[in-house]
Amino acid sequence: MTNAVNVQNIGIVGAGQMGSGIAQVCAQCGYSVSLADISQDVLDKAVTGIGGRLQRLVEKERLTQDALDAAVGNITTKTDYAGFGDCDLVIEAATENEEIKKSIFENLIPALRDDAILATNTSSISITRLAAATDRPERFIGMHFMNPVPVMKLVELSKGIATDEATYSAVNTVVGKLGKTSITSEDFPAFIVNRILVPMMNEAIYVLQEGIGGVTDIDGAMKLGANQPMGPLELADFVGLDTCLAIMQVLYDGFADSKYRPCPLLVKYVEAGWLGRKTGRGFYDYSGDKPVPTR
Ligand code: 3HC
Numbered sequence: 001m002t003n004a005v006n007v008q009n010i011g012i013v014g015a016g017q018m019g020s021g022i023a024q025v026c027a028q029c030g031y032s033v034s035l036a037d038i039s040q041d042v043l044d045k046a047v048t049g050i051g052g053r054l055q056r057l058v059e060k061e062r063l064t065q066d067a068l069d070a071a072v073g074n075i076t077t078k079t080d081y082a083g084f085g086d087c088d089l090v091i092e093a094a095t096e097n098e099e100i101k102k103s104i105f106e107n108l109i110p111a112l113r114d115d116a117i118l119a120t121n122t123s124s125i126s127i128t129r130l131a132a133a134t135d136r137p138e139r140f141i142g143m144h145f146m147n148p149v150p151v152m153k154l155v156e157l158s159k160g161i162a163t164d165e166a167t168y169s170a171v172n173t174v175v176g177k178l179g180k181t182s183i184t185s186e187d188f189p190a191f192i193v194n195r196i197l198v199p200m201m202n203e204a205i206y207v208l209q210e211g212i213g214g215v216t217d218i219d220g221a222m223k224l225g226a227n228q229p230m231g232p233l234e235l236a237d238f239v240g241l242d243t244c245l246a247i248m249q250v251l252y253d254g255f256a257d258s259k260y261r262p263c264p265l266l267v268k269y270v271e272a273g274w275l276g277r278k279t280g281r282g283f284y285d286y287s288g289d290k291p292v293p294t295r
Helices: 017-028 040-059 065-073 098-111 127-132 165-177 193-209 215-226 232-239 241-255 264-271
Strands: 009-013 032-036 075-078 089-092 117-120 140-145 154-159 181-185
Touching: 009 017, 017 032, 017 040, 017 065, 017 140, 040 065, 040 075, 065 075, 089 098, 089 165, 098 117, 098 127, 117 165, 127 140, 140 165, 154 165, 165 181, 193 215, 193 232, 193 241, 193 264, 215 232, 232 241, 241 264
Parallel strands: 009 032, 009 089, 032 075, 089 117, 117 140, 154 181
Antiparallel strands: 140 154
16 A cells, blocks of 8 residues: 555664664654664664753854753664554665665564664665665655755655655655755765765875865865865765765676766775764864864
């Protein structure tokens, strides 16, 4: 049976940067949220982060204390999928790694209702291929949020070859209720946003590698010369250099076109464990009060 699902309960798998942001906006908009992660520590950090961000909104008088309490009260955390049987929609927001996502689906699906919609926040991987690893390709969809989720207005929706209209329509309704705007991309590697954005960041890393400019020159050029809110290297650090590399690899493999080759300097940073803001070092060093360019 295909759904005419009226989404009320949302499950989110993965409580990192994206999952916690998605949990926050869903909870703020009145959805009941089950947030799952294998790590209790990551869940605790996610809840603390959400509470802190909402508290700042209260201080700025953009949110009442009652609304904060209601939003926090809407979130339940779990290290397993107990209770996911109540979810109308589950959004997978784990690491950008196909095998990890498939193994999550394998463990998650037995806990779900047959009519529940399964969405993935993948930023590049084929929706059709991920859907084929589930029992519900017609109720499977790409729902790609942007970082930072509470601020960015866009959600990029992508249907796999089997995704039905009822699924698209139910998920699109959720996007509207979250106060965000959807665009729809065909299911091709990295969709629309990252197909354009991530090669731009990769090119900036080539410019750095070739010594054409330093970090400050490159970011300054694009901030002041192209009105970008963050320069491409600052943005790469913000997104995570491992994520940038994973997306370039999906583009490179998916199109077999050398124009998508990952920059060797990006590979080197990832191999060093310099993944950007989240590890305290990338193209900037974040250990002090202000980020300091490293090249
Ligand atoms: N979480 C929640 N809110 C945040 C935030 C965060 N991590 N960072 C900033 N904000 C909020 C601030 O609270 C502030 O809110 P207010 O206007 O209501 O007071 C607002 O955003 C502006 O913040 P700041 O004044 O501190 O800083 P900026 O003006 O520099 O803006 C920014 C910060 C919104 C992050 C801006 O620099 C920006 O738009 N950067 C580009 C972000 C971008 O391109 N994201 C897409 C990345 S690609 C992607 O996500 C796809 C993925 O698959 C790779």
